[in-house]
Amino acid sequence: MASTYSFDVVSDFDRQELVNAVDQTIRDISSRYDLKDTKTTVELGDEAITVNTDSEFTLEGVHDILRTKAAKRNLSQKIFDYGKIESAGGNRVRQEIKLKKGIEQEIGKKITKIIRDEFKKVQASIQGDSVRISSKSKDDLQVIIERLKQEDFPVALQFTNYR
Known part of the structure; x- marks a missing residue:
């Protein structure tokens, strides 16, 4: 002894659970009435999630969906570090959400x-x-x-x- x-x-955090949460978020965006025609993209990289969408209003909708899907998969909200919102040309906005680890x-x-x-x-x-x-x-x-x-x-x- x-x-x-x-x-x-x-x-x-569990990387596979995050992948699943992002996939579900993308699926929800394509089926939700207020987000369907916004050509919103959500890309999961190694250290960040990049969201590209029409406006700050739709960006907030994407945040809500992502937070909900992450919570259902037992991922803490503290792993998301929301960067500043930047203009992406053509009246679109982009935001990088860094993933905190360590x-x-x-x-x-x-x-x-x-x-x-x-x-x-x-x-x-x-x-x-x-x-x-x-x-x-x-x-x-x-x-x-x-x-x-x-x-x-x-x-x-x-x-x-x-x-």
């Missing part, structure tokens, strides 16, 4: 600070774009997971490699 237990705090250094520091301040017998270390938390007690780790769920971080947190 191991003398210490640990888990990783990461920020990630815990930034500042957020990692906040997580480790919370753990250092509130849990004296627990170690937290930043490892790239994740935070490893280890302790001799599984109960402490459970309490930490619940504590981190209470905080409102600007990224979606998942807890992996619990051992």
